[in-house]
Amino acid sequence: MTTGPVDPKIVSDRLALVRRCLEDLRTLPATSLTEFLGDRRNAHAADSLLRRSIEALFDTARHLLAKGFGVGALEYREVARRAAEKGLVADPGLAERFVQTAGFRNRLIHHYEDVTPEELFAIVRRDLPDLEALADALGAAATRLIEPRQD
Secondary structure: OOOOOOOHHHHHHHHHHHHHHHHHHHOOOOOOHHHHHOOOHHHHHHHHHHHHHHHHHHHHHHHHHHHHHOOOOOOHHHHHHHHHHOOOOOOHHHHHHHHHHHHHHHHHHHOHHHOOHHHHHHHHHHOHHHHHHHHHHHHHHHHHHHOOOOO
16 A cells, blocks of 8 residues: 555544544543443443544544555554554553554444443543543644655
8 A cells, every 4th residue: 555645634523523422421420330320321322432432543543554654454453553653652551552442442343242331331431531642642643644744
């Protein structure tokens, strides 16, 4: 695959979707597990919003890898690993969490019956800052790839 221009609209649209999903996730009643489980629609909303935000993060990373580095379609964990390798996600801890996010995404899509409302609650309580940090890292990487290089 050959490199090409990074499309700022693709990047901004996908990252805007991530931010909207995170904003909506933050409005879910998550003060306590009892509160979260009090309405089963909360788990359904968390599942959908997490899945959409994670997909948008990986779509963004895949676009940056393809256009910025000529790296073609990859399995989700490999997208996360290559994003770290190419400096799209430079922080090693965040890069590892991106790989873990790929695994969780695969569970949401392929083993959805095993994802419990309690797990979704824990993720909403604990992991939204990581998703936001990934969006920030990918946005910053896109800016570096889009801006003309000053040699």
